[in-house]
Amino acid sequence: MACRRYVTRSPLMIELVHIQRNFQVGDQTVHALDDVTLNIDAGDYVSIMGPSGSGKSTLLNLLGLLDRPSSGIYRLNGQDVTLLSDIRQAQVRNREIGFVFQMFHLVPRLTAAENVELPLLLAGLAPEQRRPRVARALDELHLSDRSHHKPEQLSGGQRQRVAIARAMITRPRVLLADEPTGNLDHQSGQDVIHILEELNERGITLIMVTHDQEIGRRARRQLHMMDGRITRGIE
Amino acid sequence: MALHGADVIRFSAGSLRGFPSRTVLMLVAMAIGVCAVVILTSLGEGARRYVTGEFASLGTHLIIVFPGRSETAGINPTTMMGETPRDLTLDDARSLLRNHSVRRIAPINVGSADVSWQGRSRDVVILGSSHDLLGLRHWEIGQGRFLPQADLDLAMPVAVIGSKIRNELFGANRALGKWLRIGDRRFRVIGIMGSEGRSIGVDIQETVIIPVASAQQMFNTASLFRILVEAKNRNAIETVKVFVIDTLQERHQGEKDVTVITQDAVLETFDRILGALTYAAGGIAAISLAVAGILIMNVMLVAVSQRTAEIGLLKALGASSGQILLLILTEAMMLSTLGAGAGLLLGQLGSLLVRQAYPVLPAYAPAWASAAALVVALVTGLLFSLVPARRAARLDPVLALSRR
Numbered sequence: 001m002a003c004r005r006y007v008t009r010s011p012l013m014i015e016l017v018h019i020q021r022n023f024q025v026g027d028q029t030v031h032a033l034d035d036v037t038l039n040i041d042a043g044d045y046v047s048i049m050g051p052s053g054s055g056k057s058t059l060l061n062l063l064g065l066l067d068r069p070s071s072g073i074y075r076l077n078g079q080d081v082t083l084l085s086d087i088r089q090a091q092v093r094n095r096e097i098g099f100v101f102q103m104f105h106l107v108p109r110l111t112a113a114e115n116v117e118l119p120l121l122l123a124g125l126a127p128e129q130r131r132p133r134v135a136r137a138l139d140e141l142h143l144s145d146r147s148h149h150k151p152e153q154l155s156g157g158q159r160q161r162v163a164i165a166r167a168m169i170t171r172p173r174v175l176l177a178d179e180p181t182g183n184l185d186h187q188s189g190q191d192v193i194h195i196l197e198e199l200n201e202r203g204i205t206l207i208m209v210t211h212d213q214e215i216g217r218r219a220r221r222q223l224h225m226m227d228g229r230i231t232r233g234i235e
Numbered sequence: 236m237a238l239h240g241a242d243v244i245r246f247s248a249g250s251l252r253g254f255p256s257r258t259v260l261m262l263v264a265m266a267i268g269v270c271a272v273v274i275l276t277s278l279g280e281g282a283r284r285y286v287t288g289e290f291a292s293l294g295t296h297l298i299i300v301f302p303g304r305s306e307t308a309g310i311n312p313t314t315m316m317g318e319t320p321r322d323l324t325l326d327d328a329r330s331l332l333r334n335h336s337v338r339r340i341a342p343i344n345v346g347s348a349d350v351s352w353q354g355r356s357r358d359v360v361i362l363g364s365s366h367d368l369l370g371l372r373h374w375e376i377g378q379g380r381f382l383p384q385a386d387l388d389l390a391m392p393v394a395v396i397g398s399k400i401r402n403e404l405f406g407a408n409r410a411l412g413k414w415l416r417i418g419d420r421r422f423r424v425i426g427i428m429g430s431e432g433r434s435i436g437v438d439i440q441e442t443v444i445i446p447v448a449s450a451q452q453m454f455n456t457a458s459l460f461r462i463l464v465e466a467k468n469r470n471a472i473e474t475v476k477v478f479v480i481d482t483l484q485e486r487h488q489g490e491k492d493v494t495v496i497t498q499d500a501v502l503e504t505f506d507r508i509l510g511a512l513t514y515a516a517g518g519i520a521a522i523s524l525a526v527a528g529i530l531i532m533n534v535m536l537v538a539v540s541q542r543t544a545e546i547g548l549l550k551a552l553g554a555s556s557g558q559i560l561l562l563i564l565t566e567a568m569m570l571s572t573l574g575a576g577a578g579l580l581l582g583q584l585g586s587l588l589v590r591q592a593y594p595v596l597p598a599y600a601p602a603w604a605s606a607a608a609l610v611v612a613l614v615t616g617l618l619f620s621l622v623p624a625r626r627a628a629r630l631d632p633v634l635a636l637s638r639r
Contacts, residue, residue, distance in 0.1 A: 057637070066551055066632045087555045094553020101636060105548045109253035119552045121246070124237045166552070
């Protein structure tokens, strides 16, 4: 029932209700996320900005199901994902969410194609089904001639494009990017941002953590965080 | 989300190739462990087979009679009074034939004497016996014939010599038919032992065999060193043993003054002792397998912490804890399997070298030891990689990915 209500109103993708995320540091409790309530529509383009330690990475990890809230509700597509089992959460990460990291996080011993293939492999897809999809994904990001290169043979921009191809290979609906340009020169960073924005235009929900004001301001919706709270950007 | 088996193996093989020094280290540890088990058990087994083989070469269904009785007590009145046991005589030997379960007997007399031919001489062990000794001990004659079938009391001047004696005394000359001097008597060479003759303590190639009565005359004694009795079959051994004891007791005025051992009993004892030794050696070697297992655990723990970022990434890409566990365990199992396989090969090679170096030692690793080594290697590999694998599966992806 709840699901239908959202669909009729607006395509609500992400719904955080009174999210609390506390860490115990010594005998002090740190509120990395302090009563965060946030709705994000499907297809939105959101940037999360704020000083380091403000909780933006924690928020992104939580959205990506890499972290569980201490309390509060997180609904993804109307489903409360905090209650899911480990295996179901892994499935959601695999199918619904794509990650792009500042450090690229490519497996160094695998080729570009094999890195892109990983999510499909983990999903248990047969090799013959995986190959054409990997080839298409690499082609879309103009990496076809790099598919058999190891990450160390690729430039930073190329590595991040491989990472984006990998994030998109399972056709997720949400793309989470954690400082995607943080380790790139200006030109490569611009290229990566354009790729991400193009994906967003094709319908993917793009959520990007950055402390680059210039990049952050390009987003339709800009969230500012401070001390675990969203200070600006809530409608 | 079930991973494809081939994918799991390819991925794990990839990560093993990705860290060659670590992989080689663990393979070597595992291989040494398995290799040690294989070689040590093959040595133990070789010793067991060697000894049982030696005993079997004494003859089959054999009962050996010694003069004198071995008592369990250290000192008894007989030893105090210095009384010597009654001798075993040729008549004693002959009396043992009077049982249908006895197939044949061979009295034995041993001494040493100077053997010479045309100026060459050497001191040689002289064995006095009878025609039946050849068959009883499963020896083979090389040239000529063995002692003739004749009455035990007949002191014929004939000798059968070992091939080494033949070579040393006669060199290139023909030995058959020649007259040898043994002590102060002359004997005609009627046969030369085949090269197979072997027995514990005595190299038959270095002895001269003459009729027992001749030996008794030469050494001026009426007593025998041993009487070998062969039972008709394995089941008859006990009957014959009792018969021998009873007969000799009766002949010796009721004194139990002989010792009778069955070769099967001796064989069984050695078999048991050496079998236990093999197990013990295998057990000791298995400790090195456990050490290899611990090494695998430690190195896998290091491997997991080296690869936290990768494991975190896999989780972010949708790997469940179960899948991570599977991947790490597969990696460890591939290591133990490869290591154990290499160890088996090395072990076989090692025991082959042992066999080449000591051809008398049949150092073959018993199948149970190889199988056990393999199983223990795999089980320790699995058990000891559970800890690192669980650690990997529980890894917090946030921490893993944020490490820069």
